[in-house]
Amino acid sequence: MQHEVDVVVIGAGPVGENVADRARAAGLQVVIVEQELVGGECSYWACVPSKTLLRSAAALRAARRVPGAAEAVTGDLDVAAVLARRNWFVSDWSDEGAVGWLDSVGIELVRGHGRLAGPRRVVVEHADGTLTELVARHAVAVSTGSDPVMPRIDGLAEARPWTSREATSAQEVPARLAVIGGGVVAVEMATAYAGFGTEVTVFARSGLLGGMEPFAGEAVADGLRELGATVRLGVTPERVERAPSGEVVLTLAGGEQLVADEVLVATGRRPRTDDLGLETVGLEPGSWLDVDDELLVRGVDGGWLVAVGDVNHRALLTHQGKYQARAAGDGIAARALSRPVDAAPWGAHVATADHRAVPSVVFAEPEVASVGLTAAAARDAGIDVRVVEVGLDAASGTGIHSDGPAGRAALVIDQERGTVVGATFVGQDVGELLHAATIAVVGEVPTDRLWHAVPAFPTVSEIWLRLLEALGRPGADA
Template identity: 55%
Template sequence: MAEENIREFDVIVVGAGAVGENVADRVARGGLTTAIVEAELVGGECSYWACIPSKALLRPGTALHAAQSVPGAADAVTKVLDAAPVLKYRDYFTNKWQDDGAVQWLVDTGIELVRGRARITGPREVQVDGKDGNSYSLKAHHAVVVATGSTPVMPKIEGLRDVPYWTTRGATSARSIPERFVVLGGGVAGVELAQAFARLGSSVTLVARGRLLSTFPEEAARLVAAGLRADGVDLRLGTDTTRVEHDADHAFTVTLGDGTTVGCEQLLVATGRRPNLDNLGLENVGLDAEEGKALRLTTDSSGLVEGTASDGTSGLWLYAAGDAAGSALLTHQGKYEARAAGDAIVARAKGTLHGAPKPWSPQAKTADEYAIPSVVFTDPELASVGPSLQQALQKGINATTVEVPINVSGAQLHSENYEGWAQLVVDEDHKVVVGATFAGPGVAELLHGATIAIVGEVPLDRLWHAVPSFPTISEVWLRLLEKYGL
């Protein structure tokens, strides 16, 4: 390193993805000087390699299928996608992997960008190996925030480390569509990208150790599986992958637990993610991984990391938000946590917050306990918020469920042969909704109404008077409440 620069700020944010940007924005709005450190692109994984490009790849196929499902419209549209304009559409949303617009936003907001790799060297101290060849010693007066996102978890499969497989980054930034494509993993990323590539012309095989989307209700996951099969995806469920090989002709051979093999030109490994905390220097402030386990950070409702070594004056300085905090690996939830952490940092710096924030205050991520929404953007969509029945019972809630098929007039008008399913999880002691799941075309837009009902603890007899418009898919709320007995 050519030169060391020592600089001081009120707050240092490590990671300039969506979460880090939101923390920095909140503390800058609060009048605190702020630096944000990023080794890659400002905007992070979501903007360039995850949420945005994957949805840009999925949306054209969903729109085409929606038109093909409506008599009259079906006669006016093509039968297959042209991959080239879809990839161009994806490139538009990623700004061709250039972050100049995001950098300009930082400048306009008054946030200082330090490009490089950060390492925490002590309480409120961050060392940055700058991409410009310089070394930067940053000191924070109030807080350091870890917002470094997550990284893929690689399964232990013989031969995998020796082959040029894709993670989600490779798939979402693909320049061409492989003729044969194998996806390892039946979670959200696996099913979304399997369907996207199938609709773009790949012959897709998806391999999963269990069933698809195992954290969602099975009835809802079955509808997604049917949608994948309708697009020609070969589902190999309940089977392990034992070996992966790659030959001189650039072809993969994937051996499954039942002894069968699958060949392909490209392999995607989408078997989960973990908090990206490697090489951050957290051991320098008393945060060490347990032997044989990956390091995880535990935070309070304001994002303060628990177990941080004090510097002799105050231990209230290290925060984590988003995937790095490891609660729910979802961009919208991470941004919510970021807003809470940013507001808490400002309030503590100004002396208006002492101790833990009150639940439901702007400085507390209360929704982590009540209502985390999640959408799988396959066709059909799967949208869920709050605990499942089993999770609710484990929490000690006296819970029951009510389920109905989505066959209201709005669904029938939406598409020919519409198939959908809806479920509410009800707290019988308080007569409120605590969880909801919807599966079917276009159901993602139902989810926020359910989230509001859960967060607002709207009694069922009051919810009965929230009249759904006719003819919309939202009429399923009426059918659910009628089946419940209202």
């Protein structure tokens, strides 16, 4: 069966949904293809369940840091209640509500595995083996996301390791968990399970959170240890084996062994493009899809193939993927309807904020929030850098907000232009400081204007005043 429409979107996660919604709102006929759950990885196995698993223990720790509230806390974390709340947030892995939303906005859903079959053509294989051929008049958008990378460790794949999916959907909490990796997924899941009382051991080949400022990873390593986790840096298991008893045995260099109930692998992601039919349009199966700022795939003529979200490798974060999706959907509509670039409701259908202004929050203990360039990345980019750092306790509101370790804040300044190009905050609830920094970076706000953005007293946001004081008053020698 052949079906002709204006736009075909492959992948109905948040990114694909946003492309489809934007194109449909412009009056285009849109079909979205999904072989799993509408709502995708973020809704059921990543952002939503992981942050739900983390929240309860974080709230309990926060209460215990404030005298008066601390004395009122008389019980331990109810892990069963945490898991039940997570199940509610993921709708017990039912996409009925998400499918209802597609219906409400007029987006047609086709269930099955979609593959490119040449220019503007997608063949969908349904669960019963039947096929539907979709022909796109204007565009095909690929938003298939990414999968975990399985490192080459002897026996690991055969040991039935957890990936992020198993970690975020578990209905029982293991007594012992080994975590291989030092990135965001690794530290967040280590934090979550340590909060449940699990005996957690993290193996990281180098430091934690390697793409951030060094002090962020150091603080998170200390925080994990304070939660009772063991953090082993510069160590990677050489062999992993699932014993007949069900236990996992990890063998390290020199023969040392660690026994755990489960092992979580969190060592990176790869594009979900190996069975996408890329070869039919001259691209390499399994590759990341290189795109321009209109999210058009390079190497494919005709301006019809778009790639958004993880699959283009620009920024593997849901919020950035949705940002790209808004730009891509507007671009598809503009090209299809012969509208000028500036007719898009937000100014243009290009994506530029995922080059040097990507915001990210790591919900670890302590929390880490960052946007833009690290000092090292800025120097590598040829920027004349100045870094200013202060402790969060320099803000009067921090001590009122919570007792305990105050945390740290840093700005990376482009001295030639007098603008903020990067910011990092470490401490309790610092994710709520991030958007101000994102606006400063994206808006290229001069630091002498930031003096006039007065933070309310006594809030943690007063840290901006202290950072500017460390930088130096306008007109004064730094």
